[in-house]
Amino acid sequence: MKTSGISWTVTCVESTESKSWPSSGVSRSGSVRQREGRTAKLRFLLARGRRGQKAGRIMKCLRVRVVGAVLVMLLGRPLPAADQPCWKAGTARANITPSQPLWMAGFGSRTKPAEGKEMDLWIKALALEDARGHRAIILSGDVLGFPQSIYQHTCAALKEKFALEPDQVLLAASHTHCGPVLRNALYDVYPLDAAQIGMIEKYSEDLEVKMVEVVGKAIARAGARAVGGWTRRRRVRR
Ligand SMILES: [Zn+2]
Numbered sequence: 001m002k003t004s005g006i007s008w009t010v011t012c013v014e015s016t017e018s019k020s021w022p023s024s025g026v027s028r029s030g031s032v033r034q035r036e037g038r039t040a041k042l043r044f045l046l047a048r049g050r051r052g053q054k055a056g057r058i059m060k061c062l063r064v065r066v067v068g069a070v071l072v073m074l075l076g077r078p079l080p081a082a083d084q085p086c087w088k089a090g091t092a093r094a095n096i097t098p099s100q101p102l103w104m105a106g107f108g109s110r111t112k113p114a115e116g117k118e119m120d121l122w123i124k125a126l127a128l129e130d131a132r133g134h135r136a137i138i139l140s141g142d143v144l145g146f147p148q149s150i151y152q153h154t155c156a157a158l159k160e161k162f163a164l165e166p167d168q169v170l171l172a173a174s175h176t177h178c179g180p181v182l183r184n185a186l187y188d189v190y191p192l193d194a195a196q197i198g199m200i201e202k203y204s205e206d207l208e209v210k211m212v213e214v215v216g217k218a219i220a221r222a223g224a225r226a227v228g229g230w231t232r233r234r235r236v237r238r
Contacts, residue, residue, distance in 0.1 A: 086131055090221030092214040093124040096141065096207055100199050102180035103190045105144035113196070114180070121179055123210055127218035137164060137215055140172040141207075147185040150208055157212045162219060182207070 097120045101113040121142035128136045137158070151171060158164040181190060183204035192200070 088127075088129040088222040090127045090218040090223070091125065092217035092221065093122050094210040094214045095120050096123045096143075096210060097121045098180045098203055100203070102199055102203060103192065103196065104178055105181045105186055106175075106177040108189075114178075118178070121176070123207070123214055125211075125214040125218040127215065127222040129222050135162075135164065135168055135219070137169045137218070138172065139169065139211055139215065140174065141179075141211070142174045142176050143179040143182060143207075144175055144177065145173045145182075145185070146171045147182050147204075149183050150204060150211075153208045154211045157208070158215055161212060162215065164215075 097117055098114070101115060103113045104110060123139065123141040126138040126140075128138075139154075154171075155164075155166045155169060158169055159166075180203055181187075181192075181200055183201055187197070190196075
């Protein structure tokens with residue numbers, strides 16, 4: 001674009017908009033025009049850069065203030081009084097890594113049982129109790145799935161020991177293919193001999209015992225910890 005003096009047109013990278021800068025000169029040589037043009041362009045880009053940095057600082061400052069305000073809102077809420085009814089929560093876990101070489105459930109390409117340990121397998125329980133004393137248990141385990149017999153035996157034991165009905169218990173399997181074959185599950189997939197089936201039965205029984213134990217520990221810990229008191233106690237200890 002050209003007026004009585006010199007002007008330059010630059011396409012902005014971010015917005016593709018065009019800008020012009022008329023200069024005050026009237027009659028100049030080509031090299032002078034070019035030099036002044038470059039200077040004007042440089043000034044423009046520097047000004048844009050400074051504006052961009054300033055805008056970035058403002059946005060950063062705003063973000064910090066917004067996050068700070070949200071934290072103040074969340075952490076500044078009054079904590080429930082000790083005698084005020086609130087939810088309780090407790091957790092517990094147990095190591096369920098097999099001590100013997102069992103076949104790995106659903107690991108289709110394997111031709112032999114496990115030969116070692118890469119990492120541990122766990123059964124974990126979360127016990128929740130609402131302000132009116134209603135309880136619920138979430139049991140998660142590093143297994144392919146929970147066979148029906150393990151579910152039924154565990155629910156029966158939880159009802160007997162803790163008066164928990166099956167609809168208060170949720171089992172969740174991590175569906176790992178590195179966990180062991182369990183009782184009466186996928187027996188037709190592997191060449192299991194009597195010794196292997198014996199080990200699977202024993203492991204499944206031990207797993208049921210550990211599932212009930214971790215629920216008991218989680219319930220005991222829930223009794224000592226109210227959810228509303230987390231900010232005081234920092235976190236629920238396992
Ligand atoms: Zn799978």
